[in-house]
Amino acid sequence: MSQGVEWNHCLPKTAWPPTCISDEAxxxxxxxxxxxxxxxxVNPERIVYKSKGKxxxxxxxxxxxxxxxxxxSIxxxxxxxxxxxxxxIWERFVASQMSPALYDTLSVKLxxxxxxxxxxxxxxxxxxFLEVYNKGEEEDEKVIPKLTEGDKLQAKELLPEQHFTQPPARYTDASLIKTLEEIGVGRPSTYAPTLTTIQARHYVTKEAKNLFPTExxxxxxxxxKGYFPDIVDIDFTANMEDRLDDVEMGKEEWKQILRDFYPDFKESVDQAAEKLEKIEIKDEESDVICEKCGRxxxxxxxxxxxxxxxxxxxNCQNAKPYFEEAGVNCPECGGKVLIKKTxxxxxxxxxxNNPDDCSFMSWNKPTGEKCPNCxxxxEEKGRKNPKIVCSNEKCGFVKDKPAEEENED
Structure with missing residues (x-):
């Protein structure tokens, strides 16, 4: 039986629209x-989007x-x-001043x-506005046939599926910037330096675009969090930036902000300096033998x-660069393949053994296998849809990466 049939309208808006454009534009x-x-x-009224925090x-x-x-044209x-x-840029500029898209949605309860x-x-x-984005593309629609309350429907097939709750995804550069923007922390000009700093100071590492916290x-x-809870609080940063905006607008004196902030901050710093013990991160032992002393x-x-x-x-001051292993052997000399950075x-x-005894170097990760054709x-190529390809461009051999390997990554 079907019941609760209702037609609704959906009016989506453009994503990330311009917040301000001139009268001429x-x-x-x-x-x-x-x-x-x-x-x-054309939208009946001029559309003006307000950014959060102005x-x-x-x-x-x-x-x-x-x-x-x-x-x-260009x-x-x-x-x-x-x-x-x-x-x-062009599509979002034009779409920002166009009428909303209009959908007919149908919800049926069986x-x-x-x-x-x-x-x-x-x-x-x-x-x-979708006329700009989807020009020449077919809209992917899920259309339900016309139904009336009381219709009897025949079940053709039941597909038993089980879904498990997944943990929140790791931050990427894009999702972290989006979160900072949503909570009002930082400015567009500070997002890139923030990402660079947390990686340069080894607070996080990046693996396949995902950010992982280090020890x-x-x-x-x-x-x-233990010694400066007020400062690392999200509201503190957002409120401080709002007050600095007020200073720029002439609504507040900058010296008063310092008077309100510094005494409590100095007290927290003094307590941390007195109570905080020196923390040492234990060195991780490698399997590389020091050629000078044998350790x-x-x-x-x-x-x-x-x-x-x-x-x-x-007593022994030997040091050398550290590279992680890729887990495969060099296709030229059989040595270990290392992950390096420019x-x-x-x-x-x-x-x-590069560059002294071997010349192997590749932008793509070698698989350790040989091409069946030549x-x-x-090599493994691509991130979203990784493929196994032949390193010989003239060969053209390509195959999908096995699913079990993708899960391991």
């Missing part, structure tokens, strides 16, 4: 929308200098990355004895990351 956008899509696609309200949004320069003059960036099932479907009635990071976090070298943290040092310091932080894979080494 608005008029140009309206004229373009009328000519390209029709007058019904920190960016004084700045005009990034926008095209001329809305008539469509992405496709595509041949741009590189691939330039085109994608311009297309993103009764089967003591059990109930729910199904929902939607159909796009009016594209609105040092967890210790620093506990210390800060197992240990992994230490330095200004530029991990390095290997002899535990016999200061000066700009880009990851690559090189043989432990015998060249196979």
């Amino acid at each position: 608005y008029a140009a956008a309206v004229d373009y929308i009328k000519g390209a899509y029709g007058e019904e696609f 920190t960016q309200d004084a700045h005009e949004a990034i926008r095209p200098t001329d809305v008539n320069r469509t992405p496709d 595509k041949d003059s741009l590189s691939k990355d330039q085109y994608r960036l311009y297309k993103l 009764m089967a004895g003591d059990y109930s099932f729910r199904a929902s479907g939607s159909r796009l009635r009016f594209a609105g 040092l990071g967890e210790m620093v976090n506990e210390i800060m 197992n070298m240990v992994i230490k943290y330095g200004r530029y990351g991990k390095f290997l040092a002899c535990p016999g310091f200061p 000066k700009k932080g880009r990851v690559y894979y090189g043989c432990e 015998g060249s080494p196979l």
